[in-house]
Amino acid sequence: MPVNKTAYLSLKKELDEKQVTLVAVSKTKPIEDILELYQLGQKDFGENYVQELVNKASQLPKDIHWHFIGHLQTNKVKLIVPFVQLIHGVDSLKLLKEINKEAVKSNRVIDCLLQVHIAQEETKFGFDEAELENALKIKYNYVQIKGLMGMASFTDDMGKVRGEFKTLKRILDIANQPQTPIPKLQTLSIGMSSDYKTAIEEGSNMVRIGSLLFGERTKSD
Numbered sequence: 001m002p003v004n005k006t007a008y009l010s011l012k013k014e015l016d017e018k019q020v021t022l023v024a025v026s027k028t029k030p031i032e033d034i035l036e037l038y039q040l041g042q043k044d045f046g047e048n049y050v051q052e053l054v055n056k057a058s059q060l061p062k063d064i065h066w067h068f069i070g071h072l073q074t075n076k077v078k079l080i081v082p083f084v085q086l087i088h089g090v091d092s093l094k095l096l097k098e099i100n101k102e103a104v105k106s107n108r109v110i111d112c113l114l115q116v117h118i119a120q121e122e123t124k125f126g127f128d129e130a131e132l133e134n135a136l137k138i139k140y141n142y143v144q145i146k147g148l149m150g151m152a153s154f155t156d157d158m159g160k161v162r163g164e165f166k167t168l169k170r171i172l173d174i175a176n177q178p179q180t181p182i183p184k185l186q187t188l189s190i191g192m193s194s195d196y197k198t199a200i201e202e203g204s205n206m207v208r209i210g211s212l213l214f215g216e217r218t219k220s221d
């Protein structure tokens, strides 16, 4: 399926007006598709699989900002730390610690988002509210927690999706209250092709959009 340039240009305009960052999710899509959007000015791309990201990054322009949006295994952290722009799905203290360790070696401060478990489904990764509070208290010199990331339930029930986004926004606002001794979280990464409008209405300022731009994927994720 060809890249939908018209969809890209109108989406980009819509998001720019709302000051929402677009992460173009290019997982499973070829280098040529990424280059097509890059040539239209897109700089932020998201990938879910470490090896695929490393392969693509080595073949594409160096000024692309790579976002890792998948579930990151600790033994693969070292492969992306040297170049990654933002790691979205940090879902355990063990992972945070490993990112810090590898960041020291690369002498780079790595920006991260903590993933919060907002969906009802059991299979989704992420911290719950209490764990998150704990995680935000820990200071790592080479990790900067920039905000939160979440994924809503896989459902057509937009009321349910909206409720889950509201929950995450509330958690973010609580974490940002000035009286709590924690860093300021500026980024709220919620919203995909099917629910980004709802996510923005609920406070998202970073959306991760794949199929709307690149067409449907054949793989299920």
Ligand SMILES: *Cc1c(COP(=O)(O)O)cnc(C)c1O
Pocket (backbone or CB within 6 Å): 025, 027, 048, 069, 070, 151, 191, 192, 193, 194, 208, 209, 210, 211, 212, 221
């Ligand atoms: C695949 C994926 C997306 C993009 O999904 P689309 O429905 O294609 O827009 C966003 N976020 C994560 C974490 C993903 O895995």
